[in-house]
Amino acid sequence: MSFASLGLSAPLLKAVAEQQYTTPSPIQQQAIPAVLSGRDVMAAAQTGTGKTAGFTLPILEQLSRGTPVKGNRVRALILTPTRELAAQVAESVAVYGKHLRLKSAVVFGGVKINPQMMKLRGGVDVLVATPGRLLDLYQQNAVRFDNIETFVLDEADRMLDMGFIHDIRKIIQLLPAKRQNLMFSATFSDPIRKLAKGLIHDPVEVSVTPSNSTAKTVAQYVYPVDKKQKPNLLLKLIEEQQWQQVLVFTKTKHGANRLTRFLDEAGVTAAAIHGNKSQGARTKALAGFKTGEVRALVATDIAARGLDIDQLPQVVNFELPNVAEDYVHRIGRTGRAGASGQAISLVCADESDLLGGIERLTRQTIERRLIEGFEPVHPLPENAQKPRGHSKRKPHHKSHKTDHPEHKDGQRAPAAHKPARRRRPRPKNAGQNNRGQ
Numbered sequence: 001m002s003f004a005s006l007g008l009s010a011p012l013l014k015a016v017a018e019q020q021y022t023t024p025s026p027i028q029q030q031a032i033p034a035v036l037s038g039r040d041v042m043a044a045a046q047t048g049t050g051k052t053a054g055f056t057l058p059i060l061e062q063l064s065r066g067t068p069v070k071g072n073r074v075r076a077l078i079l080t081p082t083r084e085l086a087a088q089v090a091e092s093v094a095v096y097g098k099h100l101r102l103k104s105a106v107v108f109g110g111v112k113i114n115p116q117m118m119k120l121r122g123g124v125d126v127l128v129a130t131p132g133r134l135l136d137l138y139q140q141n142a143v144r145f146d147n148i149e150t151f152v153l154d155e156a157d158r159m160l161d162m163g164f165i166h167d168i169r170k171i172i173q174l175l176p177a178k179r180q181n182l183m184f185s186a187t188f189s190d191p192i193r194k195l196a197k198g199l200i201h202d203p204v205e206v207s208v209t210p211s212n213s214t215a216k217t218v219a220q221y222v223y224p225v226d227k228k229q230k231p232n233l234l235l236k237l238i239e240e241q242q243w244q245q246v247l248v249f250t251k252t253k254h255g256a257n258r259l260t261r262f263l264d265e266a267g268v269t270a271a272a273i274h275g276n277k278s279q280g281a282r283t284k285a286l287a288g289f290k291t292g293e294v295r296a297l298v299a300t301d302i303a304a305r306g307l308d309i310d311q312l313p314q315v316v317n318f319e320l321p322n323v324a325e326d327y328v329h330r331i332g333r334t335g336r337a338g339a340s341g342q343a344i345s346l347v348c349a350d351e352s353d354l355l356g357g358i359e360r361l362t363r364q365t366i367e368r369r370l371i372e373g374f375e376p377v378h379p380l381p382e383n384a385q386k387p388r389g390h391s392k393r394k395p396h397h398k399s400h401k402t403d404h405p406e407h408k409d410g411q412r413a414p415a416a417h418k419p420a421r422r423r424r425p426r427p428k429n430a431g432q433n434n435r436g437q
Ligand code: AMP
Pocket: 020, 021, 022, 023, 024, 025, 028, 046, 047, 048, 049, 050, 051, 052, 053, 308, 309, 310, 311, 336, 337
């Protein structure tokens, strides 16, 4: 199948060819005609599947056929949970729309609002925004929504995780009733479905990977290791396996800083990226990582969300995430758009319950690999998926108190709606149904 057969016109086909995309990815094959049909679309797709082009290309196609935008108005609004993702989606809009005469802009918090107001003054065809800043701009009359033709909610699951639900509902109420709605999410939990009900009407449902499944092209391994040995093991792996570009996940901002210092001191150029860093520092770290100047990018979940680094070969979970779905997101950073990648988790005994949650969610037992000299004193169970009779319930309480995990991207309050994520004793047939956990 070719891009031309999907109904895109010459300026877009030219831009796609310039990106050297030869075939539309599965999500693009499904989403592009669905969006062009004008119907609402609900898509289950992880980052890395090509979903951004999946909605950007048909939106640009539709906009290029309509009438140009006027003062302070917007024709297509794309909401994303984080600044990084907003910036990357905006970049895609610019790249794919290069040969069209459409105006686009991106707005997010953490930077001055005035230049954004100026940019919006003449109106833009496509606006990419994070929810908080968009509402600020709206309240200051810098943007009007009455001409919105298409509304996209990107990474809806993450929006809810980050506590944006009220902002999203507010924004939706401000939109004109007649519009096309597109919703993208890696996972479809009950709260997402509830949100979708109020937003999407008679949608075309598009799905490329069953929700909560991990990308097939990613080889996954668990390296059992004692907690104290993790930094040294990571260093050994980076050096011996000669990883030139590795994205490392930690659970906390402080943990990210500590590990970055450790790697730097050991001679591996590293940079941390998390919500306490200024926008400038994050952009610089990401740019350095992309050019190869920075060998290890150490990130928290929220900050890493939406990072689009072409063909990232190596992802390491220095610590497992508290929320099993985040594992799926994390490893979605590698093996993108058909390229193969490797995701390695350094797991200590304290984390065996978290590992069990991940293995149940993704319905797999991840291969264990012991490294000589790093065999753990406190071993991991061979099959962490098995529900335990009496669970050790402590592992991450301590870190909650002393080293707060990052819940948010700057300004917004964390979601208070996730008590169900705390581990409960599981029934015998756990693993069949982890939805809404
Ligand atoms: P996304 O899932 O939108 O974050 O896209 C993941 C990566 O795939 C990005 O780096 C895109 O540039 C790339 N990509 C998107 N569509 C294609 C395609 N049809 N062929 C090859 N690469 C693509």
